[in-house]
Amino acid sequence: MDYKKLADLLYPDLKHDTDYYENLFPERNLEKGAEVLRMAPSPTGFVHLGNLYGALADERIAHQSKGVFYLRIEDTDEKRKVEGAVEAVIKCFDYFQIYFDEGAEHNPEGNYGPYYQRQRAEIYQTFAKKLISEGKAYPCFCSEEDLNKKREEQTSQNVTPGYWGKWATCRNLTIEEVEKHLANKDEFVIRLRSQGNSENKSTFHDEIKGDITVCENDQDVVLLKADGIPTYHFAHAIDDHLMHTTTVLRGEEWLSSLPIHLELFKVLGFKLPKFAHTTVLMKIDETGTKRKLSKRKDPELALDYYRQLGYHPYAVKLYLMTLLNWNFEQWFLGHPDSDLSEFKFEFKNMGQSGALFDLEKLNNISKTYLSKFSLEEMKNFLKPYVKEFYPERYDMYFGDEEFLDKVLSLGMGMNLKKRRKDYIFAKQILESIDLYYNYEKVDEFTHDESTVKSILEEFVKTYDYNDDNNTWFEKLKVIANNNGFAAEMSDYKANPEGYKGAISDVAEIIRIAVTGHKNSPDLWAIMQILGKDESIRRIQSI
RNA sequence: GGCCAAUUGGUGAAACGGUUAACACAUUGCCCUCUCAAGGCAACAUUCACGGGUUCGAAUCCCGUAUUGGUCACCA
Numbered sequence: 001m002d003y004k005k006l007a008d009l010l011y012p013d014l015k016h017d018t019d020y021y022e023n024l025f026p027e028r029n030l031e032k033g034a035e036v037l038r039m040a041p042s043p044t045g046f047v048h049l050g051n052l053y054g055a056l057a058d059e060r061i062a063h064q065s066k067g068v069f070y071l072r073i074e075d076t077d078e079k080r081k082v083e084g085a086v087e088a089v090i091k092c093f094d095y096f097q098i099y100f101d102e103g104a105e106h107n108p109e110g111n112y113g114p115y116y117q118r119q120r121a122e123i124y125q126t127f128a129k130k131l132i133s134e135g136k137a138y139p140c141f142c143s144e145e146d147l148n149k150k151r152e153e154q155t156s157q158n159v160t161p162g163y164w165g166k167w168a169t170c171r172n173l174t175i176e177e178v179e180k181h182l183a184n185k186d187e188f189v190i191r192l193r194s195q196g197n198s199e200n201k202s203t204f205h206d207e208i209k210g211d212i213t214v215c216e217n218d219q220d221v222v223l224l225k226a227d228g229i230p231t232y233h234f235a236h237a238i239d240d241h242l243m244h245t246t247t248v249l250r251g252e253e254w255l256s257s258l259p260i261h262l263e264l265f266k267v268l269g270f271k272l273p274k275f276a277h278t279t280v281l282m283k284i285d286e287t288g289t290k291r292k293l294s295k296r297k298d299p300e301l302a303l304d305y306y307r308q309l310g311y312h313p314y315a316v317k318l319y320l321m322t323l324l325n326w327n328f329e330q331w332f333l334g335h336p337d338s339d340l341s342e343f344k345f346e347f348k349n350m351g352q353s354g355a356l357f358d359l360e361k362l363n364n365i366s367k368t369y370l371s372k373f374s375l376e377e378m379k380n381f382l383k384p385y386v387k388e389f390y391p392e393r394y395d396m397y398f399g400d401e402e403f404l405d406k407v408l409s410l411g412m413g414m415n416l417k418k419r420r421k422d423y424i425f426a427k428q429i430l431e432s433i434d435l436y437y438n439y440e441k442v443d444e445f446t447h448d449e450s451t452v453k454s455i456l457e458e459f460v461k462t463y464d465y466n467d468d469n470n471t472w473f474e475k476l477k478v479i480a481n482n483n484g485f486a487a488e489m490s491d492y493k494a495n496p497e498g499y500k501g502a503i504s505d506v507a508e509i510i511r512i513a514v515t516g517h518k519n520s521p522d523l524w525a526i527m528q529i530l531g532k533d534e535s536i537r538r539i540q541s542i
Numbered sequence: 543g544g545c546c547a548a549u550u551g552g553u554g555a556a557a558c559g560g561u562u563a564a565c566a567c568a569u570u571g572c573c574c575u576c577u578c579a580a581g582g583c584a585a586c587a588u589u590c591a592c593g594g595g596u597u598c599g600a601a602u603c604c605c606g607u608a609u610u611g612g613u614c615a616c617c618a
Contacts, residue, residue: 042618079617214546226616235618252611253613279548329554358553416579420580507576511576511578
């Protein structure tokens with residue numbers, strides 16, 4: 001069979017040959033040991049936690065080795081394309097401060113583009129043509145029905161389904177037959193003529209998983225689809241070669257198609273990059289079973305979920321780092337003031353099995369991170385959030401910054417030796433400071449109405465805005481005594497029967513009256529912030 | 543179903559033939575305290591999915607079983 005002739009028949013007018021592209025995209029000029037990694041999302045418009053998880057690993061490995069991290073858009077599937085998805089991806093990574101050195105819209109000036117696979121169609125076709133001319137690939141005219149029929153037959157005979165061995169009927173097409181199909185304008189795909197045997201096994205070293213055994217590929221997989229656009233497998237081999245990726249980092253769902261990729265690199269004569277397959281993120285179901293996070297059921301999977309709640313991007317990254325490398329957390333404990341980029345990230349410290357996503361832990365990390373913020377940092381964090389999600393409240397908060405400063409300092413415990421850790425994410429912070437702006441009685445009094453009334457009346461009568469915290473509290477004790485409550489907790493504990501309640505109950509009544517809540521930071525301080533008139537007004541509204 | 547991988551407490555996990563099985567989150571108790579938060583001090587796996595084996599010695603090595611996950615497209 002004259003393969004050269006076949007190749008020319010199929011692709012008569014490609015402008016270049018493979019050498020042209022090899023020369024166009026020469027070896028990158030980088031320091032020894034520099035790693036080149038890529039983030040290669042398909043533009044479905046949905047960015048999830050797993051994407052960030054991988055991107056963070058990509059970014060760290062690339063940048064800590066003084067290498068390159070680029071963005072490539074895998075838009076080979078027309079059906080899954082969503083308008084504006086690429087912008088959404090970039091916006092999302094921007095929010096989490098993951099920056100690309102080159103690729104797609106972000107920095108189209110890179111020298112290895114285009115970074116959209118659809119725009120690279122001719123490149124793939126050129127390499128496919130070369131394979132055809134070497135007899136390593138061939139056109140296949142089988143229709144969907146043909147393939148389904150084969151599959152049925154295979155399952156009934158209990159053999160591995162797919163296009164392989166004797167089932168690969170188009171392998172043996174003669175030039176004349178191909179010409180006839182072409183003249184007929186029949187659609188065709190290009191398939192790999194696989195040389196492998198699935199009985200042959202070998203061990204392969206994965207940067208994360210370690211040594212794994214892989215079988216040889218024996219499937220004549222599709223390289224180019226009927227529309228001339230490559231499948232993932234082919235595009236991956238060509239792009240990662242031409243863009244000089246040194247480490248392919250991707251989810252472990254790709255592990256099972258690794259044999260295909262190994263054969264492709266071999267057949268194309270490409271140097272094999274390193275591979276690193278990350279584990280999937282899991283969660284515990286209501287039913288108690290561990291399962292993969294799913295797009296439909298788990299809103300917390302979408303990165304936008306965290307942006308909308310106003311989680312600090314850095315805190316989310318810190319959390320992801322603890323999942324990514326087990327020793328990160330301990331390192332961070334020892335270097336609380338260092339940036340996470342100073343940590344040495346290593347594949348060997350990544351987990352082997354699927355990590356459970358733990359919201360509690362995220363919250364904890366977020367709290368301790370925010371508890372180190374200065375007042376300025378806190379305001380700078382809240383500002384853009386309020387602007388985007390509560391624009392109507394912007395003036396309320398930032399119109400009187402002096403007031404906001406007082407509110408936030410108290411909430412953050414700026415005056416304490418150990419700061420408070422109440423604040424987790426922006427939305428929750430706004431909710432917790434709402435009591436200064438809107439009065440709403442949420443909790444109920446636990447004592448009867450007449451007791452409440454008499455305590456509140458006496459409190460209003462004796463309240464002096466200029467009292468310091470101690471004086472204020474001494475007055476509270478007097479009120480307690482007058483109403484049959486124990487002024488000292490120790491007295492109450494010694495003889496709970498002898499009192500209506502303790503000083504804490506008196507404070508609670510006033511707290512509910514003033515803040516609407518049973519729990520709050522220091523009551524005296526809150527009243528200082530609210531001012532005399534507002535405090536009294538709230539109490540008298542009861 | 544075939545193939546590949548994983549399995550240590552409620553969770554993330556360390557350990558690479560010999561330790562009281564780290565550490566962190568969560569939980570519980572006590573202390574501090576006008577509430578909450580924070581903080582302090584404790585407690586929390588006689589046991590590493592199960593069953594065999596190798597060994598003076600196994601969470602660690604070997605063999606089975608079970609369970610979980612991934613994958614078997616002209617989707618990525």
